[in-house]
Amino acid sequence: MTIIEVPEGWPADEREARAVQDALRARVSLDEAGPRPGVGAVTGVDVAYDDDRGLVAAAAVVLDAETLAVVEEATAVGRVAFPYVPGLLAFRELPAVLAALGALRSAPGLVVCDGYGLAHPRRFGLAAHLGVLTGLPAIGVAKNPFVHAHGELGPRRGDTAPLRADDGTELGRALRTQQGVKPVYVSVGHRVSLDNACAHTLRLAPRYRLPETTRLADRRCRDALTAALTRPADPGSADPVRGVV
DNA sequence: GCGACAG
DNA sequence: ATCTTGTCGC
Numbered sequence A: 001m002t003i004i005e006v007p008e009g010w011p012a013d014e015r016e017a018r019a020v021q022d023a024l025r026a027r028v029s030l031d032e033a034g035p036r037p038g039v040g041a042v043t044g045v046d047v048a049y050d051d052d053r054g055l056v057a058a059a060a061v062v063l064d065a066e067t068l069a070v071v072e073e074a075t076a077v078g079r080v081a082f083p084y085v086p087g088l089l090a091f092r093e094l095p096a097v098l099a100a101l102g103a104l105r106s107a108p109g110l111v112v113c114d115g116y117g118l119a120h121p122r123r124f125g126l127a128a129h130l131g132v133l134t135g136l137p138a139i140g141v142a143k144n145p146f147v148h149a150h151g152e153l154g155p156r157r158g159d160t161a162p163l164r165a166d167d168g169t170e171l172g173r174a175l176r177t178q179q180g181v182k183p184v185y186v187s188v189g190h191r192v193s194l195d196n197a198c199a200h201t202l203r204l205a206p207r208y209r210l211p212e213t214t215r216l217a218d219r220r221c222r223d224a225l226t227a228a229l230t231r232p233a234d235p236g237s238a239d240p241v242r243g244v245v
Numbered sequence B: 001g002c003g004a005c006a007g
Numbered sequence C: 001a002t003c004t005t006g007t008c009g010c
Helices: A012-028 A089-102 A126-134 A194-204 A212-230
Strands: A042-051 A055-064 A072-077 A109-114 A138-142 A160-164 A171-176 A182-190
Touching: A012 A089, A012 A126, A042 A089, A042 A212, A055 A089, A055 A109, A055 A212, A072 A126, A072 A212, A109 A126, A109 A194, A126 A138, A126 A182, A138 A194, A171 A194, A182 A194
Parallel strands: A042 A109, A109 A138
Antiparallel strands: A042 A055, A055 A072, A138 A182, A160 A171, A171 A182
16 A cells, blocks of 8 residues: 655646646547457556545556456555545545556556546546546546436447537447446546447446446455554554655 | 536 | 445345
8 A cells, every 4th residue: 555645736726626627638639449348457446535534545456358357456545635526526536546556566558437537517527637647548437427418328238328518529428337227427538439438338347337447446445445544554654644744 | 696516 | 425224136
């Protein structure tokens, strides 16, 4: 487990954060198909919080894209650097996620985020932001609707309904990953096509509604948070609870 | 102005 | 995100 470091120049308020999004948005690459589903590595990232103590824990879990077997995992713990504001989630989650990703020894391959990519108020959600900062191909798979409504979609696994911007642009898709469950919301982050993002999501969810990447990352970051609360001060390393770094 | 609002 | 037991269903 590593200690989170907040990147230089991290925004201090909402106005600065929106300006960062508007500035970085142009760096998103939308002309690449991205990694082929089932080939190489796929990494899930997720974050858990202890609001009372202002603590955050992140996990990055690397899977073999073909077998979905765990290849490697890393966690990071530290203090929360930004409040939760709809549309600015990345500023709350990224410091922790970047720390966990940075602790990996193996190549992450495609990164699967909990949340949105382009289907965002300024078309620059968590997955797009992570992709731009790391250069890695990234997609967003959210559990709940956000700013874009969608029509009904079929009941079978693989059925979709588009998430459209006002100008008609398809920014994402509601995707049914299992029969009889609510859909997940897939959107492109960086260097991946929407078709490919949906194909990856389906492959990663052979049994449950959510992709194995997010299920595993969710489990690991919760464990890391519990461990940080249980075993606060690690002699020899900094204490994330007290913020001594 | 009011409500909605990823995690 | 997080607070939380039992319970319906495969």
